[in-house]
Amino acid sequence: MDQQKLINLILDGNEEFFKNHDGEYFKDHETCQSPFITLVTCSDSRVQTDEILPDPVNRIFSVENIGNQIKTAEGSVDFGVYILKTPVLLIVGHSDCGAVKAFMKGYETVNRNIKKELNTLPLSMKCSDKHDDGKFESDLHDNILVNIDFQVDYAISKYKELINKGELVVIGAFFDFRNEFQKGYGRLVITNINGKTQLA
Ligand SMILES: [Zn+2]
Structure with missing residues (x-):
């Protein structure tokens, strides 16, 4: 691993951004932020905020962790909802969520910090045999949806007052980069709004 090369990769990447943005760009949000979305998503490198919304700067308050969970980052989610x-x-x-896959395959041997963050995934997810590929893949898809609904339900129980007052809407969605919903690659498919599932 050539560390200097990796450092240059980072610096070059920022150079690109730096060249295209001047002080004017930051002026509106230098001292405060006003996002309209608190996002809870997976740390997975294949899921990024700008795939969900172009130019997410000052628009998405992003909380990322393995398995897109509220419980493992509850303070950060509260910050977005209550403070911002x-x-x-x-x-x-x-698609292909590694946290859900780990849950399905069993994760006894992982370190305790990782285990702690996998332990809070919904127990209602199915654990199928990874040797039966077709079954595993379809269970994986279903479990990802189960997890989204579980997180939405948890959010509804936490923030029900804001939801009832119409000040907050909780949306569950599946970022589909394998075209599992047959709506195209990279589609954000909304699957749950305030607990209402099976959306068209
Ligand atoms: Zn994931």
């Missing part, structure tokens, strides 16, 4: 008062809480699961 975003009118939207968007929970995004995604």
